[in-house]
Amino acid sequence: MSLKVGIPRALLYYYYFPQWAAFFNHLGVQVVVSRETTRGLLEKGLRSTVDEACLPVKLAVGHVLDLRDRVDYIFLPRLVSMARREYICPKFLGFPDMVRNTIDGIGPLIDCNLDLYRKNSSQYDFFYAVGKMFTRNPVKIRRAYHASLEALRRHCLAMESGALAGETAPETTPAHQNRTGEARAGDVNVAVIGHPYNLYDRFISMNLIKRLKENGANVLTAEQLPEQMARREAQRLPKKLFWTLNQRMIGAAYHYFERPDVHGVIHVASFGCGPDSMTGELIERYARKWSRKPLLILTLDEHTGEAGMVTRLEAFLDMVRWRRNLADAAAATTTKIIAKKAEETTGAPDTSTGVFAAK
Amino acid sequence: MYGYLGIDVGSVSTNLVFMGEDGTVKHSIYLRTRGKPIEAVQRGLKMLKEALPPQTKITGVGTTGSGRHLAGVITGADIIKNEITTHAIAASNVVPGVQTILEIGGQDSKIIILRNGVVADFAMNTVCAAGTGSFLDQQAARLNIDIEEFGPLALRSRVPVQIAGRCAVFAESDMIHKQQMGYNVEDILAGLCDALVRNYLNNVGKGKEILPPVVFQGGVAANVGMKRAFEKALDMEIHVPPYFNVMGALGAAMLAREATSRKNTGFRGFGIVDRDFYAGGFACDGCPNVCEVVEITESGRVIARWGDRCGRWSGLLEQKEKIS
Structure with missing residues (x-):
């Protein structure tokens, strides 16, 4: 019987699960994912975590507890840095220790360091250290590593073509066809900026994405942008933001503010998250100064009362539609004026503009 | 007579507005919800039926407020709309050109920014209900004065007392302390108004560009002390529209008119008053x-x-x- 490694459905699961799963599968290790968040699971996490931790960390502890008695190892990589001269939130860094010290009877953890902060550091060292726990064959590890990179590449491509991380992540092969066509069924485009572990967790986000879709909005997220693009956009900041995740959010927000087909932006922050409170403020300032697009800031907490969120979302979409219709009407009158002017100058009605204006 | 019905079921009050075809308010009712929204809606409809001429026909119903879904199901509403949109619709029709709406209700407070007649931004209070109607109610009861007297009394103050408005719990203990020190009630009430306005502008109104004309609505707008405190803090004229306490319901009625322009109403009739x-x-x-x-x-x-x-x-x- 093969060994079982548990991966909590929390934190960077939503970014890297396809990569991790491919790696373990190639080593012949069975991957077990914790169940989707439920109230019971969150409550377990809340009870076992120190009060100071943020909601996503508390939730992640709940997911670890869900895996506790079902697997041989729990995969909790110590993510220090995912890119040169950048950091992941310190709470992620200390997460394996937090788990080890607060949960009694926790089985063995896989908590190898992943630190790409310095030049010449490579992900391979991390995967090699993990792989060594399961096989002594370096070639096997090398192959598994390459397969994992390929899985991550495909996952990123799927997201860039419009899939949402929550949808692709559970499968190891995220080949969704016709996703883009379906994703554009609504009448307004709303960019939702937030940590993937908040957005795609249906319980924590109170089904935010589904609610938006049901109300006729197409949802765009930061993950749908190529990483380089988000980085480039974030360079508008006077100083580099060294938190990888929030840099991506800022870059995406800037990008979507500029894009003409996006009608509104929603920033989702979690209560008690330091970096989020800062990105929220930066995005708000940018919106006020440079953009006329509606912005909604939602803060998620452990309460389950949905009424407050529903009211804000509905009002936000009303506002977005109202303003879009007004902009459309203004655009229509300008085209009519242009057509009329063309008519006056040429003497004869220009049929092509006439048709356009009639629309 | 034909007209549209707007119902706003809030945490503290349930308001009904009967609006004529021309958009004017024919009748308005302001009731306390008392934690029983269904009863409040039925009570309100009964009062409305008695107040209106017998041949009156309701040609559209809109519901809003935190109990909007409940009220919508009971009455067969044509439109169920959130309270932010309805308040904005009503204010922009009643006060053309309005740029800022300050709304303070029983349990929540909001600010709505309009530019060129369209909502540009809005915010609602988050977890803290300091400065909303129910807190003022509570304090008035504790000081043994009617809530109706609150405003006029506050206006009589000459030297408002400084009160901590960050949090309702602290504000209360601060007020008790000031009472024990011997400050008079007028000055304490005026100080409370100032503190709540400060709290509102710092929390709900944080970072919002407040431009005139400013409209102040919601149940708390009845309190002239609060109105003056806003005028003092913003250094602007504050309009309190004639139907300030039923603006949500009025907006819902306006939306009901729009929603029924091409279809018949789903209103289930005044008979629902007697149903269980x-x-x-x-x-x-x-x-x-x-x-x-x-x-x-x-x-x-x-x-x-x-x-x-x-x-x-x-x-x-x-x-x-x-x-x-």
């Missing part, structure tokens, strides 16, 4: 989420369900308006 509605609930045991499902029954027949995350219960009923 019952709102019950149960905890679903289908999964560890243990959703609290709300069930509305009319004479023993389930007419609506909501509160379940997965749709297991709400999906059982064929509904026109899907409530999620």
Whole structure:
């Protein structure tokens, strides 16, 4: 019987699960994912975590507890840095220790360091250290590593073509066809900026994405942008933001503010998250100064009362539609004026503009 | 007579507006919800029926407020709309060109920024209900004065007392302290108004560009002390529209007029006043989420369900308006 490694459905699961799963599968290790968040699971996490931790960390502890008695190892990589001269939130860094010290009877953890902060550091060292726990064959590890990179590449491509991380992540092969066509069924485009572990967790986000879709909005997220693009956009900041995740959010927000087909932006922050409170403020300032697009800031907490969120979302979409219709009407009158002017100058009605204006 | 009905079911008050074809308010009712929204709606409809001429026909119904779904199901509303949109619609029709709406109700407060007649930004209070109507009610009761006298008394103050307005709990203990020190009631009330306005502008109004004309509405707008405190803090003229306490309902009626322009109303008639509605609930045991499902029954027949995350219960009923 093969060994079982548990991966909590929390934190960077939503970014890297396809990569991790491919790696373990190639080593012949069975991957077990914790169940989707439920109230019971969150409550377990809340009870076992120190009060100071943020909601996503508390939730992640709940997911670890869900895996506790079902697997041989729990995969909790110590993510220090995912890119040169950048950091992941310190709470992620200390997460394996937090788990080890607060949960009694926790089985063995896989908590190898992943630190790409310095030049010449490579992900391979991390995967090699993990792989060594399961096989002594370096070639096997090398192959598994390459397969994992390929899985991550495909996952990123799927997201860039419009899939949402929550949808692709559970499968190891995220080949969704016709996703883009379906994703554009609504009448307004709303960019939702937030940590993937908040957005795609249906319980924590109170089904935010589904609610938006049901109300006729197409949802765009930061993950749908190529990483380089988000980085480039974030360079508008006077100083580099060294938190990888929030840099991506800022870059995406800037990008979507500029894009003409996006009608509104929603920033989702979690209560008690330091970096989020800062990105929220930066995005708000940018919106006020440079953009006329509606912005909604939602803060998620452990309460389950949905009424407050529903009211804000509905009002936000009303506002977005109202303003879009007004902009459309203004655009229509300008085209009519242009057509009329063309008519006056040429003497004869220009049929092509006439048709356009009639629309 | 034909007209449109707007119902705003809030945490503290339930308001009904009967609006004529021309958009003017023909009759308005302001009731205390007292924690029983269904009863309040029925009571309000009964009063409205008695107040209106017998041949009156309701040609459209809109509901809003935190109890909008409940009221919508009971009355057969043509439109169920959030309170931010309805308040904005009403204010921009009553005060053309309005750029800022300050709204303070029983349990929540909001600010709505309009530019060129369109909502540009809005905010609602988050977890803190300091400075909302129910807190003022509570303090008035503690000082043994009627809430109606609160405003006029505050206006008589000459030297408002400095009161900590960050948090309702601290404000209360600060007020008690000031009372014990011997400050008079007028100055304490005026100080409380100043503190609450400060709190409102720092929390709800944080970072918002408040431009005139400014409209102040919601139940708390009845309090002239609060109005003056806003005028002092913003150094602007504050308009309190004639139907300030039923603006949400008025907006809902306006939206009902729009919604029924091409279809007939779904209004179930004044007969619903005498029907037995019952709102019950149960905890679903289908999964560890243990959703609290709300069930509305009319004479023993389930007419609506909501509160379940997965749709297991709400999906059982064929509904026109899907409530999620």
